[in-house]
Amino acid sequence: MLENYHSQTLEIILLGLLEEEPLHGYALFQKLQATDELSRIWHVKRSKVYYLLEKLVNQGLLEPEIERCEGSPDRKIFHLTGKGKQLLQEWVQTPVSSGREMRVTFLSRLFFALRKPGTSARQLIRDQKKVCRSWKTSLESQLAELDPPDFITERVFAFRIGQVQAMLDWLEECQQAIPAEED
DSSP, X not given: OGGGGTTOHHHHHHHXXXXXXXXXXXXXXXXXXXXXXXXXXXXXXXXXXXXXXXXXXXXXXXXXXXXXXXXXXXXXXXXXXXXXXXXXXXXXXXXXXXXXXXXXXXXXXXXXXXXXXXXXXXXXXXXHHHHHHHHHHHHHHHHHHSSSOOHHHHHHHHHHHHHHHHHHHHHHHHHHHSOOOOO
16 A cells, blocks of 8 residues: 555655544644644645645545534544554555655654654664665665776765765664664
């Protein structure tokens, strides 16, 4: 199920916030804006939140419940479905598959892994480190196969290898800094 959602991090973030507490659209938008950690990762317009909520309902990931309000329009309170909970859990536990996803998607997954009971942030980090080591090994092998590499190609590979090493160093710092969990 997850393969269809790799590039849809914001939708999954909404699921994560709604798992913590069913909310109506505007309250969800306010929570997204007020959660400092997420607001540093995502900036979203209110209209986009409403659009995504309807999309998630149509996909069977959310179920709206009408809340009757005296003197004002009724509101839809959104609850996760079983399918939505399953998708969220799978997403939170899965390392990202490209370096481009580290800044936004991985940080979002780590945010929820730290908040979601039964989810190990340390395990997510360990799994991501394995993926990053694989990237680095692949880049080093590709560079070694070039005989001889031209200056620019060598610099490109050195840069990419350095980026992955920086990710590995950062992941190690994260792993050391997060609160102790039971593994």
